[in-house]
Each structure stands twice: as C-alpha cells, then as structure tokens.
Amino acid sequence: MEGVHLEDRKDAVKELERAARRVLGRRAKVVPFGSVAKGRAVPGSDLDVMVISEDVPSSIRERAEVAHRILREAGLSEEDVDLLIMSPEEFESWGRLLLGSESDDTRSLVEELSERGRRFLAAAEEFKERGWDDLATLHAHQAIELTVKAALIASGESPPRTHYLGKLLGRLHEVTGDERVRALAERYRWELRELSHAWFEARYGRYPGEDIEVGDLVEAARHVVRVVRNVLEDLLGGSTPRFREGP
Structure with missing residues (x-):
C-alpha cells in the first residue's frame, strides 16, 4: 500500500481506522490525541493515535506486533505515528487522561x-x-x-x-x-x-x-x-x- 502523507492527517487517521478494523475487527476505533487532536501540530509533528478494541492481546509484545501490522496495513511508519493499543477498559482508565491532558x-x-x-x-x-x-x-x-x-x-x-x-x-x-x-x-x-x-x-x-x-x-x-x-x-x-x- 502506498504511504499516506502525514501532512494530510485526516486521511492518515482514516487509513489507520481502516487498517485497525482489518486487523482487529470492525468494532475497532481510532482516537487521535496530542498536538494533532489539539490543533497544535507543526510540520514534523508525530501523529498520536489510540486504537481501542475489545480484542487486543494482553501482552506488551503482542500489542507491539499488532501496532506494527496496523501501521504496515495503513502504509505508515513508526517514525511518524505513535500508536497505542488498548482495550475499552484501559481507555476509560488512562486513555481519557491523554485526551484531557495538556501534554501533547x-x-x-x-x-x-x-x-x-x-x-x-x-x-x-x-x-x-x-x-x-x-x-x-x-x-x-x-x-x-x-x-x-x-x-x-x-x-x-x-x-x-x-x-x-x-x-x-x-x-x-x-x-x-x-x-x-x-x-x-x-x-x-x-x-x-x-x-x-x-x-x-x-x-x-x-x-x-x-x-x-x-x-x-x-x-x-x-x-x-x-x-x-x-x-x-x-x-x-x-x-x-x-x-x-x-x-
């Protein structure tokens, strides 16, 4: 798949969502956070994204493999995207901290x-x-x-x-x-x-x-x-x- 240019971040998020659903199922959700979500991104800023699914593995190593597969499916690089994999319960526990925090x-x-x-x-x-x-x-x-x-x-x-x-x-x-x-x-x-x-x-x-x-x-x-x-x-x-x- 051709790479998605991060200058058009909305398209990148859509590609990530499609890729996440191919890897984790149709109910997977993608939620941007950080500087992009807050409208403070500058050229060269990473795209920070949470992938939320009930079917995420429990081990850190397996989650890293899932993140790699999603990025590969979306045609994106780990150098450009900070991808966090979490369950709905984990999103409620600390994912919302990312959304509400002033940190990017x-x-x-x-x-x-x-x-x-x-x-x-x-x-x-x-x-x-x-x-x-x-x-x-x-x-x-x-x-x-x-x-x-x-x-x-x-x-x-x-x-x-x-x-x-x-x-x-x-x-x-x-x-x-x-x-x-x-x-x-x-x-x-x-x-x-x-x-x-x-x-x-x-x-x-x-x-x-x-x-x-x-x-x-x-x-x-x-x-x-x-x-x-x-x-x-x-x-x-x-x-x-x-x-x-x-x-």
Whole structure:
C-alpha cells in the first residue's frame, strides 16, 4: 500500500481506522490525541493515535506486533505515528487522561503525572506541618498513586483502575521486574494499606484515628515517591530529573 502523507492527517487517521478494523475487527476505533487532536501540530509533528478494541492481546509484545501490522496495513511508519493499543477498559482508565491532558504526547503525560505527584507530596508535607492530618494523608496517597501510574504508562502498561497503592506497586513490579519496587511494597505494606484506606475516609473528614501517626505515613510516601521516580527515570532512559529534595 502506498504511504499516506502525514501532512494530510485526516486521511492518515482514516487509513489507520481502516487498517485497525482489518486487523482487529470492525468494532475497532481510532482516537487521535496530542498536538494533532489539539490543533497544535507543526510540520514534523508525530501523529498520536489510540486504537481501542475489545480484542487486543494482553501482552506488551503482542500489542507491539499488532501496532506494527496496523501501521504496515495503513502504509505508515513508526517514525511518524505513535500508536497505542488498548482495550475499552484501559481507555476509560488512562486513555481519557491523554485526551484531557495538556501534554501533547505519551512521554509528556508521564512527566506531567510525575510532576503532579511531586506537588501532591509537597502539599502533604505542608498540610502535616499545619496539623491538617486528613488533607496530609489524602495528598500523600495521591502523590504515590500518580507517580506509580506515571511509571506504569512509561513501561507501556495501562494502570489498573484502582486506588489501592499495594496493588499498583505490585503491578509495577510485575511489569518491570524491578526489585526496588518489590522492596517498597514489602517494607511499607502497612503504610500503603493505611493510605489506601485514607483515600476513602479523609475526603469526608473521618480520618485519621487517634492511633494513626500521620507523620510516618507522609514519610513513607516521600520514600516511595523518591524510589519510584528513580525507577521512572531508568524507564525513560535517564532523561528526567531525579527526585529533588524539598518542594
């Protein structure tokens, strides 16, 4: 098939949709995101596209093969198109983040989520100093959740639709095999469980109880975020700043 010139991106999206339906079935959908979808593309910009189907394989390697087949069918190059393959559930979990984010590509989304995690941690520490323990625990939870989800996306994995931090870290360890992540999950098993509980309770002002030391939870969050950000840096090839001390 002749290549489709990306200067005419609407035609490229149509070609991708036809190719996706040949490979994954008639119900496959193609959703552009990034600079093209936001009308901010410049000459040379990649075309960022999500392919959504109920028939996508579960493994990252098989998804990469599907993406290659779709691009080949459409006559497009991997150098010009950033193609993400996901299920409808994964689209609801993190694909919508791509559509709603101000970032123009997946890498920028990862960096944006990581930076938001850092800010949530800074807020948690400030709220702890003010004695606003419910807000401190809530923000500590979000600091970990966003940072771990950034690392999952960087590894090519869609984050599970859960706020339970132990489950998120467990999935990150399964995907990366990084022993630093396993060590975090084991060392802070209680703190992660308590922060996950706080996510549900603190929003209604019913957290914490008298037996909870919020300072320990915030300190655990600080350590988890620091280590996961370093894992994230390794996933991105060392191009993002390592965890900075202080807000």
